[in-house]
Amino acid sequence: MTTTQQLDLALINGYLEVLDLEVIQQMLDLYRQQSILYLTAISAAIDETNDKTWQEQCHxxxxxxxSAGLCQVHQKLIAIEKTTEAWQVRADHLSALALLNQQAIDTFKQWLDAQ
Structure with missing residues (x-):
């Protein structure tokens, strides 16, 4: 996937106009840490078959x-946040989300390295 598909470059370039690269790197690091917590909580919602937790954590x-400018991750979450699909289907969504999230983080890191 290309950078323009993964990242909201208008948003991120806007950040770059007012923030240091180091601050943007810290922002990405914080997002990465938080996303691990979100993905863990979404997984727990599947284990508990808890619709409320699923929706809250996806939201x-x-x-x-x-906020981090990760377009495809954002779009995937829009698509699955309010789903009422079977829990096995949601588990598949979670696997796809985790992969997409890692790809987006990697793409953002590559973008940062190129600045």
Whole structure:
């Protein structure tokens, strides 16, 4: 996937206009740490078959992904946040989300390295 598909470059370049690269790196590091917590909580929601926790954690991660400029992660979370699909289907969504999230973080790191 290309950088423009993964990242909201208008948002991130806007950050770059007012923030140091180091601050943007810290922002990405914080997002990465938080996303691990969100993914763990979403997984727990699946284990507990808890719709409320599923929606709450997807919603939180959706906002964080948008703030970090991770377009495809944000779009995936929009698509699955309010799903009522079977829990096995949700587990599949979680696997896809985790992979997409890691790809987006890697793409963001590459973008940072190129600055």
């Amino acid at each position: 939180k991660m959706k906002g964080a992904a948008a």
